[in-house]
Amino acid sequence: MKKNTIVGLDIGTTKICAIVAEVYPEGPPKIIGIGHSVSEGLHQGVVVNLEATIKSITSAVNEAQNMAAVAVTDVYVGIAGEHIKSTNSPGVIGISNPDLEIKKKDIERVIEAARNSVKLPNDRQIIHSIPQTFVVDEQTGIKDPTGMYGSRLEADVHFVTGAITYVKNLGRSVERAGLNVKGFVLEPLASSNSILTDDEKKLGVVILDIGGGTSDIAIFTEGSIRFTKAVALAGEIVTQDISKVLGISYDQAELAKRKFGVADKRLITEDELIEIPGLNNRPTKTISRYELAMIIESRMRELFEFALESMKTSSYFDYLPAGLVLTGGGSLLSGIENIAKEIFNLDVVIGKPQKFTGLSDVAKSPIYATGVGLVLYGNSFEQINQSFKNFDVSKTQETVNTSKTNTSAKNQNLNSVQNKEPQKTETKKDDPIDKMKIEDFKTRMVKWFQEFF
């Protein structure tokens, strides 16, 4: 039997990873294949060498599809880098329907109004438009106003934008590797799918995904994403420092960091010595582990201070009861929570991917937060599309409600579509005009959703 699969492709600065998961109408996805390669063609999240990137993508995807024993054709691709910017913008419209009931098209219009007030330079494109909350007349804090009555509708919308050329180069690399891009997903948004609970997002939480080239920030409050930013300080800079200060090669420094590195020097005694194997027939080098820890700690403190400054530019940073969740390969350094707690003055935990079955021994590492998150994102997205394909016009209300129930537990980020109140059925069975209206509604909902996410 042909497996129904979804593939997440995390094109990171240091590693490219493809995750293949089998998906079902109910329940979590099951990861059946993981493939990796060293990322050769990226710098700080953006493609700088197309051919090298294509080669690395092909190698990771081949490994994943061999393990999964399925052919990979379509992928959800993570996107990040300093070129990514985000902004919140309000939109306001009057409700024109004679009965003042708010319809889906009004939601499209208010988001369009918010989009029109964003000044988008010619060289940038919108990657996500995510509605956060709505106001109907004077009533605030509404997650989904569909079906409510009102004369004025306002929306706060979070827009994520990227440099067109960078987005195109990423897409080109994936396509030249023989794959079809099903969607680009902001990497910290993908990571948040796999490592955060709905409760954390409702309470208020910030994630910091410490990768190789960039550290990506995302803030959530009241279940919605509020702020995203990437800072160009991450694991590679730490390795470069170790290499320079200790006079060892980059590869030796990377090995030393991963094997013996800690982010809090208080965890190490000053007299501890470690041996770093010589690479390419060079002699073994003996170094002080305390000195290694000092280098790592000072760089991590600097990285955190930098990230803190970025976070403070968001007004949502002031109240985050669920604290800070660290993830990405950089979060694997022992003692990193101690340093983060001191600098951010927040509760700190390490975020590991959840909400899936299969290969959990491997995939529960923070380095897979984005890859697993891409799979979860794709699964929620396709379940919503599927629920519309299976739409039975004679059971309008039941089918719409079922689609809501099936998807709502999966992905808080999709709440603009999920958290619907039951739709009122205004249709008479077998009325061709009403059938057309429902078809139109289905098409618009899918289009609306595709555009927003």
Ligand SMILES: Nc1ncnc2c1ncn2[C@@H]1O[C@H](COP(=O)(O)OP(=O)(O)OP(=O)(O)O)[C@@H](O)[C@H]1O
């Ligand atoms: N066990 C470990 N201990 C310390 N650091 C580690 C460990 N494993 C990986 N890292 C560091 O994590 C970084 C890579 O993390 P990750 O795989 O999340 O990055 P990426 O996704 O390739 O990059 P980016 O997200 O910036 O594009 C590297 O700098 C690496 O040195």
Ligand SMILES: [Mg+2]
């Ligand atoms: Mg990454």
